[in-house]
Amino acid sequence: MRNGVPADNVRTERPARTGRRTLSRDDWARAALEAMRESGLGAIAVEPLAERLGTTKGSFYWHFKDRDALIHAALEMWVAESDAMMAAAARITDPAERGRWLTEFAFTGPQGADITTTLLVNSQHPVVGPFLERVTQERIAWGAALNEELGMPPEVARQHALTAWMMAVGIALVRRGAPQLLPQGDEADAYKRYVMELLRPPRAQA
């Protein structure tokens, strides 16, 4: 009789018990993702999250089998967000503009918008690994497609996409761990332009 997993989307019906509303599975997943953004995978911990949500473990273990199930749900939510982002970016028709938009986002997007760095650090985790693998492949393929639009041959396009992605990873990690190193204020804009210039189509290639 454990774990009803009550469709979870239909639950919009139930009016929540008087006074305090009742939590959904998604509420937990959202909170977990948020915690992971802020403090890494270790922050996905049942009891602390319960307190943060103003409830107890009792709620959690009704909605989820165990902690890994929560991590899974949080990452599914992240994948959905990531896909939505890529879809949004794809609506920019000019590929060069699209590239600039991505660079801009890497530097000034919301702090920890991307948990790729966290996932890379925890890539050994059995739940994390597959998610990381999938999203990363998608993103690099996406970047490669963009580069091909810019006129690069497929092989170079992929190399370049990989490089840009690694640069983004580096930026994200530095933003998280040593943000004071990044140029601030008006120097920030100049630096962004400089990086965009650097990530232009390669000049030479065998």
Place this chain on the structure above:
Amino acid sequence: MRNGVPADNVRTERPARTGRRTLSRDDWARAALEAMRESGLGAIAVEPLAERLGTTKGSFYWHFKDRDALIHAALEMWVAESDAMMAAAARITDPAERGRWLTEFAFTGPQGADITTTLLVNSQHPVVGPFLERVTQERIAWGAALNEELGMPPEVARQHALTAWMMAVGIALVRRGAPQLLPQGDEADAYKRYVMELLRPPRAQA
């Protein structure tokens, strides 16, 4: 009468008790650094390390005040290694060659030779923060000096050094978390050359 901290270098004298030798403070620090290279800061844990060293906590708490003291010692050891590396690299007179050597090292140096990524992830830790700050500043300044030797004006040299350092951070993290993404075999060499080319002196700059 706690914590003798017995000079620790003079202890080469004592012939070790018959049979099993006795551990030094440095043995602990070395093991801690090693563990951190492999599995991050969380792997610096007293009891697991004790088992790994074939001893018990009793040994540890004789040599160290607490876990943070061990982290400190491990990071001091890392700083020493880092300084030695930079000194070794500085012996390469041709700056371009020196740059290539560093890129080479970023890609094919021993796995986890650099724990910068780990420290960036744990930059909030009170012991980690200062070490990260110091070494990072040194390295970027070092790279900036190299770039000035290559003819860049100081401002650009620093920008470029920061960028190269972030790229190295990205590479290190990917090597740790998703090495399969990096080109393997003979493609690896081509890719390295391509990255070196990318990190050449910038073509344009305002």
Place this chain on the structure above:
DNA sequence: AGTTCTCCATACGCCACCGTACGGGAAGTC
């Protein structure tokens, strides 16, 4: 040979977190 010092083993209490058992209150159902 006795004493002192060095280094470690063991046992203990504490805390944080995981997962389970079980009970119970409130909403809906008949």
Place this chain on the structure above:
DNA sequence: GACTTCCCGTACGGTGGCGTATGGAGAACT
């Protein structure tokens, strides 16, 4: 208004790691 179902509170046992207390074996000293 009983009854069921949903959702949660609470208590419990287990695990892993931190730090302390204390004893004790061997080496070194005298």
